[in-house]
Amino acid sequence: xxxxxxxxxxxxxxxxxxxxxxxxxxxxxxxxxxxxxxxxxxxxxxxxxxxxxxxxxxxxxxxxxxxxxxxxxxxxxxxxxxxxxxxxxxxxxxxxxxxxxxxxxxxxxxxxxxxxxxxxxxxxxxxxxxxxxxxxxxxxxxxxxxxxxxxxxxxxxxxxxxxxxxxxxxxxxxxxxxxxxxxxxxxxxxxxxxxxxxxxxxxxxxxxxxxxxxxxxxxxxxxxxxxxxxxxxxxxxx
Numbered sequence: 400x401x402x403x404x405x406x407x408x409x410x411x412x413x414x415x416x417x418x419x420x421x422x423x424x425x426x427x428x429x430x431x432x433x434x435x436x437x438x439x440x441x442x443x444x445x446x447x448x449x450x451x452x453x454x455x456x457x458x459x460x461x462x463x464x465x466x467x468x469x470x471x472x473x474x475x476x477x478x479x480x481x482x483x484x485x486x487x488x489x490x491x492x493x494x495x496x497x498x499x500x501x502x503x504x505x506x507x508x509x510x511x512x513x514x515x516x517x518x519x520x521x522x523x524x525x526x527x528x529x530x531x532x533x534x535x536x537x538x539x540x541x542x543x544x545x546x547x548x549x550x551x552x553x554x555x556x557x558x559x560x561x562x563x564x565x566x567x568x569x570x571x572x573x574x575x576x577x578x579x580x581x582x583x584x585x586x587x588x589x590x591x592x593x594x595x596x597x598x599x600x601x602x603x604x605x606x607x608x609x610x611x612x613x614x615x616x617x618x619x620x621x622x623x624x625x626x627x628x629x630x631x632x633x634x635x636x637x
Contacts, residue, residue: 425615426458426566429476435459435566436466438481438489442559445552446536449490449562450512457619460586460606461566465492467511470519477563483545488560493517493537495527495549505529505549509537521546539563586611589618 426435435458444452449465456463468474468491477486492512495502502508505527509517523540527549534549538557550557585596586606595609606613606621613619 426564427480429473429480431472431476433567435461436477436480437463437564437566438485438561439564440561442561443554444490444559444562445554445557446490446494446538446550447552448554449559450492453492453562453564456564456566458566460608460611460613460619460621461568463564463566464512465490466563466565467492467513467515468519468521469511469515471521474519474521478545486539486545486563487541488538488558490536490538490557490559490562491547492565493547495535497535504532505534523548584609585622587620587622588613589620590614591617 426437428435437456437458439449439452439456441449441452453463453465466477468477493509494512496508496510499508499510509520509527511517523544523546526540526547527534529535529549531551533551536550536552538548538550538559540546540548541558584598585594586609587594588611591612593612595606595611597609606619611619
């Protein structure tokens with residue numbers, strides 16, 4: 400088959416477009432807080448499954464978690480960056496802790512997976528309402544209103560479109576922070592075999608800060624002596 404100059408130009412444009420789409424799929428950095436955000440398309444997962452899946456994702460050595468939207472500025476960043484239609488229907492990192500001291504229906508006991516204060520709220524009109532007595536998980540409402548809705552832990556009922564991952568330098572995922580004086584931190588790129596380690600203080604670390612080289616698709620493992628542990632994962636970028 401012989402390609403004309405028009406055909407060649409169209410092919411080049413098609414490849415360029417494909418590359419542009421791939422580039423846009425990488426996690427996006429919020430300059431206001433230094434965190435990265437990613438949309439994951441998976442309509443089959445309920446909230447519990449999405450929360451577990453988010454914790455297996457890594458970017459630049461940071462472990463992911465379902466996004467905790469703790470300010471109007473962060474909320475606006477997600478909508479402005481990804482668009483209303485893209486964030487709608489996705490699980491985010493809020494849940495209702497029925498064992499919390501402030502638990503009451505429908506608005507008490509809400510928490511973030513990171514343990515951050517539940518101060519900012521963006522409920523849709525009439526929400527939360529605990530419809531059916533089983534709505535204890537959080538999603539962004541439909542495209543007509545990118546506000547929040549309490550929903551059962553059921554992907555089909557929620558008409559889920561996936562979930563939003565936030566990557567940040569923190570080991571506070573799950574709501575508990577461990578704090579000891581000195582940690583032995585060892586980072587290993589399981590793909591290349593490179594290993595970096597150091598004795599560090601504090602409660603958050605970054606494999607990149609240790610000098611470990613990580614490329615898209617690399618498997619990275621962080622080991623921490625003491626009582627903290629970060630599981631193995633796949634790096635989603637460099």
